[in-house]
Amino acid sequence: MMNIRPYQSAYFQKVLALFDLNTPQYFAESEKADLEEYLQQKREDYFVVEENGEFIGAGGINYDPDRAVISWDFIHPEWQGKGIGRRLMDFRLAYIRSQKQYEKVIVRTSQLASGYYEKMGFNLLEVKKDFWAEGFDLYFMEQTISAGSY
Numbered sequence: 001m002m003n004i005r006p007y008q009s010a011y012f013q014k015v016l017a018l019f020d021l022n023t024p025q026y027f028a029e030s031e032k033a034d035l036e037e038y039l040q041q042k043r044e045d046y047f048v049v050e051e052n053g054e055f056i057g058a059g060g061i062n063y064d065p066d067r068a069v070i071s072w073d074f075i076h077p078e079w080q081g082k083g084i085g086r087r088l089m090d091f092r093l094a095y096i097r098s099q100k101q102y103e104k105v106i107v108r109t110s111q112l113a114s115g116y117y118e119k120m121g122f123n124l125l126e127v128k129k130d131f132w133a134e135g136f137d138l139y140f141m142e143q144t145i146s147a148g149s150y
Contacts, residue, residue, distance in 0.1 A: 002084070004091050007046035007058070012039055014055040015048065022074045026112050028133030038072060045095065046072070049088055051079070059088050061096060067104035067142075068096045073113075089120050097145055106142045114139040 007015070019027060019035055039046070042062070049057035059073035070092065075085050096102050107117050110132055114124065122141035131138030 001052070002056075002087065003050045004047050004088060005050065007039070007043065007048055007060070009039075011048055011055070015039060015058050018055060018058055018074050018076060021077050025077075026074065026110070028136045030133050031136075035072060045092075047088065047091065049075075049084060057084050057088055059092060061092050063102075066102075067106055068099075068102045070105060070107040070117075073107075085116060086120070093145060103144055104142055105145055106140065109139050109141065110136045111139055112136070114141065117141050 016032070016035065019032060023029055023032070038060075043060060044062045046060035047058065048055055055076070056079045057073075057075040060071040062069040062071050070089075073085065073088070075088075093105065096105060105122075107122055109117055111127075117139075118124070118141070121143045123143060124139060124141050126138070126140040128138040128140075130136065
């Protein structure tokens with residue numbers, strides 16, 4: 001049974017292991033230090049996905065004054081394409097909508113995952129070449145949410 005729960009510091013190594021499983025397909029190795037810093041110092045709302053006690057995904061939300069920011073998403077490669085990412089995104093968008101103060105949600109991703117976010121309703125606003133690392137461009141994407149939409 002799949003369970004989405006809030007991140008705890010005890011999950012640190014398991015989340016890093018998920019990151020490693022998605023490197024270099026979706027992330028540059030150099031981004032791992034950024035993830036570590038995020039989990040230890042910059043994380044606001046972060047969630048893990050478990051299936052029968054196995055960590056199969058993770059993803060977070062941070063907040064700017066006028067918008068929510070989807071952050072550090074990844075799904076275990078063996079579980080990709082099975083709707084886990086959509087369920088995690090739906091969970092977070094519902095969480096954001098419940099706060100009733102945000103109408104815009106952004107994600108800063110790469111060209112390697114931009115198609116997933118496009119399917120989730122995000123629109124591309126800007127591209128910056130080699131932003132994350134060489135060959136990992138920034139794709140700045142946004143969607144407007146309201147009660148009952150996504």
